[in-house]
Amino acid sequence: MLPLLIYAIGVLIGLAVMRDPWRSRLATALMWPLGPIAFVVVVTMMLTAAAIVWPLPVLGMAALLGALVWFVT
Numbered sequence: 522m523l524p525l526l527i528y529a530i531g532v533l534i535g536l537a538v539m540r541d542p543w544r545s546r547l548a549t550a551l552m553w554p555l556g557p558i559a560f561v562v563v564v565t566m567m568l569t570a571a572a573i574v575w576p577l578p579v580l581g582m583a584a585l586l587g588a589l590v591w592f593v594t
Contacts, residue, residue: 528554
């Protein structure tokens with residue numbers, strides 16, 4: 522609940538200080554959460570492309586990461 526409250530306060534501050542018309546302010550406030558989603562999509566696509574281009578190094582890294590997780594937990 523606290524992150525949502527912090528986000529809402531940030532949106533209200535952003536809407537108050539922007540010098541654009543109200544429609545632009547509202548569109549910016551509504552589109553803001555898409556940034557982290559876009560980041561996850563781009564990183565996933567890059568990792569998938571890397572796995573296709575360099576399968577053995579990526580497989581080795583995945584094995585090392587899996588072993589690390591296995592031994593740490």
